[in-house]
Amino acid sequence: EAGVTQFPSHSVIEKGQTVTLRCDPISGHDNLYWYRRVMGKEIKFLLHFVKESKQDESGMPNNRFLAERTGGTYSTLKVQPAELEDSGVYFCASSLGQGVVFNEQFFGPGTRLTVL
Amino acid sequence: SQQGEEDPQALSIQEGENATMNCSYKTSINNLQWYRQNSGRGLVHLILIRSNEREKHSGRLRVTLDTSKKSSSLLITASRAADTASYFCATVYGNKLVFGAGTILRVKS
Numbered sequence: 578e579a580g581v582t583q584f585p586s587h588s589v590i591e592k593g594q595t596v597t598l599r600c601d602p603i604s605g606h607d608n609l610y611w612y613r614r615v616m617g618k619e620i621k622f623l624l625h626f627v628k629e630s631k632q633d634e635s636g637m638p639n640n641r642f643l644a645e646r647t648g649g650t651y652s653t654l655k656v657q658p659a660e661l662e663d664s665g666v667y668f669c670a671s672s673l674g675q676g677v678v679f680n681e682q683f684f685g686p687g688t689r690l691t692v693l
Numbered sequence: 694s695q696q697g698e699e700d701p702q703a704l705s706i707q708e709g710e711n712a713t714m715n716c717s718y719k720t721s722i723n724n725l726q727w728y729r730q731n732s733g734r735g736l737v738h739l740i741l742i743r744s745n746e747r748e749k750h751s752g753r754l755r756v757t758l759d760t761s762k763k764s765s766s767l768l769i770t771a772s773r774a775a776d777t778a779s780y781f782c783a784t785v786y787g788n789k790l791v792f793g794a795g796t797i798l799r800v801k802s
Contacts, residue, residue: 608788610789612792618794619781619794620781621792622790622791625788632788633787636789668736675788681741682790684728684735684737685735686734687734687736
């Protein structure tokens with residue numbers, strides 16, 4: 578069974594440009610999460626989809642970030658315009674369930690974003 | 694903030710030695726997990742310990758949890774070069790994972 582995949586693995590862009598990251602969750606997983614690790618700091622939650630709906634987007638840093646999950650399958654995270662402080666590793670995860678009872682989140686390999 | 698903090702921030706040991714990493718958190722938890730991130734690879738779930746457990750083993754991994762001190766430790770025994778990675782503890786807050794800053798472990802062969 579394929580795991581969570583992310584594309585691209587690495588993106589280098591200039592400040593002010595736009596970048597779109599893609600995440601394909603494990604088939605059948607309704608829950609999809611985005612996290613990021615910026616500048617070697619802790620990994621921080623960005624947002625959580627349940628199917629195509631945003632369940633929690635409290636971690637989105639500002640309105641330069643737009644996440645979508647049309648059709649409830651893959652998700653995209655667009656950064657427009659990118660700033661230097663957006664550099665870091667963006668992780669995607671998916672899980673079968675959610676809630677108080679732990680449902681393991683399976684992580685993808687991450688996309689390393691470098692903004693010059 | 695519910696974020697956990699790990700110490701040490703970095704640890705360098707010889708192959709075969711044991712490595713111990715500690716994590717502290719701030720709020721009550723249902724469980725605590727440990728993850729590993731190898732360079733260039735994603736996060737791998739290592740082990741989960743529930744709030745009513747004090748110790749758990751998985752292969753060469755041993756995790757302890759002290760809810761009175763809001764702390765956990767991860768022990769890797771007989772370390773190998775392949776254990777070189779960043780290790781993170783994480784707690785669950787609602788539906789999201791809250792990670793600590795991580796410990797960078799380097800195992801020298």
